[in-house]
Amino acid sequence: xxxATSTAPxxxxxxxxxGRTLRLGAARVVYETRVYFRAGDTVFFTFLFPxxxxxxxxxxxxxxxxxxxxxxGSGGISQAxxxxxxxxxxxxxxxxxxxxxxxxxxxxxxGTLKRLAxxxxxxxxxxxxxxGQVLVTSVAQVIILMLLAKLAFGVELPSEPEKxxxxxxxxxxxxxxxxxxxxxxxxxxxxxxxAAAVIIPPLLILQFISGxxxxxxxxxxxxxxxxxxxxxxxxxQGMRAALLPDSFASAEAGGTWDLAGVAIVLGxxxxxxxxxxxxxxxxxxxxx
Amino acid sequence: xxxxxxVRVQELRKSYGHFxxxxxxxxxxxxxxxxxxxxxxxxxxxxxxxxxxxYRERSGGEVEVLGADPRHATLExxxxxxxxxxxxxxxxxxxxxEQLTHFAALYPNPRPVDEVLSAxxxxxxxxxxxxxxxxGQRRRVDVALGVIGRPELLFLDEPxxxxxPEARRQFWxxxxxxxxxxxxxVLTTHYLDEAAQLSDRAAVIAGGRLIDIGPVGELGTADAxxxxxxxxxxxxxxxxxxxEPGRFxxxxxxxxxxxAELEVIRPSLEDIYLGLVEAAETAAGETRGPAGKPDDxxxxxxxxxxxx
Numbered sequence: 001x002x003x004a005t006s007t008a009p010x011x012x013x014x015x016x017x018x019g020r021t022l023r024l025g026a027a028r029v030v031y032e033t034r035v036y037f038r039a040g041d042t043v044f045f046t047f048l049f050p051x052x053x054x055x056x057x058x059x060x061x062x063x064x065x066x067x068x069x070x071x072x073g074s075g076g077i078s079q080a081x082x083x084x085x086x087x088x089x090x091x092x093x094x095x096x097x098x099x100x101x102x103x104x105x106x107x108x109x110x111g112t113l114k115r116l117a118x119x120x121x122x123x124x125x126x127x128x129x130x131x132g133q134v135l136v137t138s139v140a141q142v143i144i145l146m147l148l149a150k151l152a153f154g155v156e157l158p159s160e161p162e163k164x165x166x167x168x169x170x171x172x173x174x175x176x177x178x179x180x181x182x183x184x185x186x187x188x189x190x191x192x193x194x195a196a197a198v199i200i201p202p203l204l205i206l207q208f209i210s211g212x213x214x215x216x217x218x219x220x221x222x223x224x225x226x227x228x229x230x231x232x233x234x235x236x237q238g239m240r241a242a243l244l245p246d247s248f249a250s251a252e253a254g255g256t257w258d259l260a261g262v263a264i265v266l267g268x269x270x271x272x273x274x275x276x277x278x279x280x281x282x283x284x285x286x287x288x
Numbered sequence: 289x290x291x292x293x294x295v296r297v298q299e300l301r302k303s304y305g306h307f308x309x310x311x312x313x314x315x316x317x318x319x320x321x322x323x324x325x326x327x328x329x330x331x332x333x334x335x336x337x338x339x340x341x342x343y344r345e346r347s348g349g350e351v352e353v354l355g356a357d358p359r360h361a362t363l364e365x366x367x368x369x370x371x372x373x374x375x376x377x378x379x380x381x382x383x384x385x386e387q388l389t390h391f392a393a394l395y396p397n398p399r400p401v402d403e404v405l406s407a408x409x410x411x412x413x414x415x416x417x418x419x420x421x422x423x424g425q426r427r428r429v430d431v432a433l434g435v436i437g438r439p440e441l442l443f444l445d446e447p448x449x450x451x452x453p454e455a456r457r458q459f460w461x462x463x464x465x466x467x468x469x470x471x472x473x474v475l476t477t478h479y480l481d482e483a484a485q486l487s488d489r490a491a492v493i494a495g496g497r498l499i500d501i502g503p504v505g506e507l508g509t510a511d512a513x514x515x516x517x518x519x520x521x522x523x524x525x526x527x528x529x530x531x532e533p534g535r536f537x538x539x540x541x542x543x544x545x546x547x548a549e550l551e552v553i554r555p556s557l558e559d560i561y562l563g564l565v566e567a568a569e570t571a572a573g574e575t576r577g578p579a580g581k582p583d584d585x586x587x588x589x590x591x592x593x594x595x596x
Contacts, residue, residue, distance in 0.1 A: 015396075016363045024394060031382070031390050038381040038417075110377045115433070118341060118371035119394045120363040284343060 021122045028129020033136050046099040047137060050091040051144055057083045058153045068248060080153030085239035086212040087145055093203060093232050095138035096178025100130055101185040101199040109192015117283030134179045163242050166259065170238030173266045177231055180273035187280050211236045217251060224253055231269045238262040292355050294319045294441050294472040295340060301348035302335050309335045311496035322473040324487035328565055332496040333476045334374060334445060341371050341443055354441055367395055370439030372430050372447050380419030384410055384429055387418060388436055395437030407462055408432045423450040441472045448482060460485050480558045492561060494568040508560035516555060520548040
C-alpha cells in the first residue's frame with residue numbers, strides 16, 4: 001500500500017442535475033446487467049426457466065395432438081404455439097417482478113443498498129439501472145423463447161402488423177408493471193436470506209392460476225375471479241391476443257380478447273406499484 | 289472557504305424505546321484532523337458514526353457535518369464524504385477494477401482507479417471477482433471504495449478488522465498519506481495501538497456517554513496513570529494500584545517474602561482506556577443497580593495487561 005498521492009486538482013464544477021442522473025442510470029444498466037448474468041441461480045430461475053418449460057411442454061404434450069383441432073385431428077395449432085404466449089407472460093413476471101423483488105431484497109440484506117446510500121448516486125439512477133437490466137434481460141428472453149418456438153417446434157409467428165402492435169404494447173406495459181411491482185414487493189422479506197422463500201412461492205401460485213401453465217378455462221370460476229384481480233392473467237391474455245389466431249378468442253373467459261380490460265387492469269397495477277414504491281422505498285431501514 | 293469544524297456534535301441523543309444508545313454526547317472534529325472514537329462493543333460509537341453519516345435518525349441534539357445536517361443529506365454533500373462501513377456481505381460478482389471504476393463514476397472528482405488500487409495494495413487482484421477475495425482483501429476493497437471519491441471527510445468504522453499485522457501497518461501508511469493530503473478522518477476502532485498511531489485526538493465512549501476526549505497521550509485522569517503492582521500468591525494473580533509502588537512492594541516482600549511474577553507496570557494506553565471504561569460502567573452500574581454491570585473489568589485488565 002504505497003501512498004495515495006496525486007495532488008488534488010481543483011474540483012471540477014460538480015453538476016447534480018438530470019443529465020447526471022440519466023448518465024449514471026445508463027452506467028447502472030451496464031453494471032446491473034453484467035452482475036445479473038454472473039449470478040447463475042438468477043439466470044436459471046428467472047431467465048431460462050420459461051425457456052426450459054416451453055421445451056418440456058412442447059415435447060411432452062405434442063402427443064396429445066394440436067390444440068383447437070377439428071374432430072378429425074386436422075387444423076388447430078401445435079402445443080408449442082399454444083404455450084408460447086403463456087411462457088412469454090411467465091417470463092415477463094419472472095424477469096420483472098420475481099427478479100427485482102428478490103434482487104432488491106437481497107441487496108437490502110447484504111449491504112449493497114447501504115453502501116450505495118452513502119454515495120452520491122441518485123435513487124432515480126438506481127431505478128433506471130434496475131429497469132434497464134429488466135428490459136435488456138427480458139427482451140433477450142422473449143427473443144430466445146420465440147426462436148426456440150420457431151426453429152425447434154416450427155411455430156408460425158404472426159405476420160400481421162396489428163398483431164405485433166398488440167404484442168408491443170402488452171409487452172411494454174406488462175414488463176414495466178412487473179418491474180415496478182417487483183420493486184414494491186422487495187420490502188416484504190425481512191431479510192435477504194428469506195427473499196427467495198417469501199417472493200417465489202406466491203408468484204408460482206399466481207402462474208398456475210393465471211392461465212400460464214394450465215389453460216385458464218380449466219380453473220373453477222371462483223379461482224378465475226381471484227386470478228383476474230392480478231396482472232399476470234391479463235398479461236397472458238394480451239399475449240394470446242397477439243400471438244394466437246383470432247379464432248381462439250372464443251376460448252377466453254368473456255369470449256373476446258378484452259384488450260381494454262388488459263390495458264385497464266395493468267394500468268391500475270402500474271399506478272398502485274408506483275405509489276407503493278414512492279411511499280415505501282428507502283435505501284436502508286433507518287432504525288433497524 | 290468555510291472555517292466551521294468538519295464535525296460538530298452537541299448533546300447528541302439516540303434512544304430505541306427505553307434503551308438509550310447515545311446519551312448526551314458532544315464533541316467537535318477540526319478540518320484535517322484524524323479523530324478516533326474508542327469504546328467497548330455496544331458503547332454507542334457505531335450509532336454515533338452512523339448518525340454522522342446520515343444512516344440513522346437522532347432522537348435529540350444537534351449535528352453538523354461539513355456544514356450541513358446529515359438528516360438532510362444532499363447528493364453534493366454525499367460526494368464530499370467517504371464511508372467505510374463496519375461489515376459488508378455483498379455478492380461480489382464484479383471484479384475489483386469493475387467495482388472501483390463504477391463507483392469512481394458516481395463522484396464528480398474521483399481519484400484515478402489505478403492509483404487507489406495500488407494504494408490499497410490490490411494491483412494484482414484488479415481482475416479478480418470480489419467474492420473470490422479473502423476477508424482482509426475484501427476489507428481493502430471497502431477502504432478503496434471509501435476513498436475513491438476523493439472525500440474531504442472519511443469515516444472508517446473498524447477498518448482493519450481481519451487484517452494481518454503487515455496489512456494493518458500498510459493501511460496505517462495509507463491513512464497517514466490521506467491525512468497529509470488534508471482529509472479529515474473519523475476512525476472507530478478496537479485497537480488502541482491503531483488509535484495511538486493514527487489519531488490526533490480520541491474520544492472514549494462507554495454506555496452511550498462520552499467519558500473522555502483529548503490527545504491520545506493525555507487520555508484518562510491522573511488516577512488512571514497510577515502504576516499497577518502485579519504478583520501471584522496461593523490465591524492466584526493479584527494486583528494493586530498505588531502511587532507508591534516502591535513502598536508497596538517493600539511492604540509486600542516484608543510481609544510475604546519473595547512473591548512470584550512480581551511486576552510494576554505504568555499503565556499503557558490500553559490500561560488507561562480499560563480503566564476509563566471500567567469506571568464509567570461501575571458508575572452506570574451504581575445508578576442502574578448491579579444488574580447493569582457487564583463483564584468483569586478487572587478480568588479484562590489482567591488478561592489484556594499480560595500482553596503488554
